[in-house]
Amino acid sequence: MTTGICVDSLARKIAIDAIATYKTYISPHKGFACPHRLVHGGESCSTYIKHLLGEESLMSAVQLSRQRFKACIAASYTLKATRSSPGGCIVIPCCLPL
Template sequence: MNKIAVALIDGYQQYISPRKGFSCAHRILYNDESCYQYIKRMFMEQDFSGAIQAARQRFKACKEANQTLKLQAVSREKKSKKKQDSKLINCCGDVAEESCECALPDCNNCDFPELDCGSCELDCSPNFDCCGS
């Protein structure tokens, strides 16, 4: 039975895996062997029932690794968006450090009175100063 299982895994790795379009989450997260490499090794090292149990545990761990990778991707995306938002400038020319909100609510002295201080979304280049100060 173990030899048949190893042959099936070999066939999967050779013909199906290259076409599925994604990699083993456990391998990516832990920089380790893929699930099928691990399970194939278990079939070569253990009896059939032990290898099946190891496969179940590994697929469960792989599902958890997939969830971890998704959370990491969302976290990176949020950090990237926050970094982009923090590059906005307020109406009076002062760069807001942690957010894109205007630091000073009174922008009546602004050279550009059409700007709405509550929703400034000006490009924050180092030389930009909307109030001319």
């Protein structure tokens, strides 16, 4: 049982470090923001999942992450619909794809 706890802890630490690297080196240069954060406010998906990994077991964090990504996809569709509807786009950069 102790080995399982150690593996879970190590996997969560590696995932947290990977997210921190993503947020530092990739996210600032990708050209768009998290759709879930833009539509609902609050944390971006990467920040939300980083917090989950610090508070939950690995399996729980993975399950909750999948739910969050589904909600983020729905938010992306909401943003695309808003931007492509008549009168939905006032500023040119908002027309750029997500």
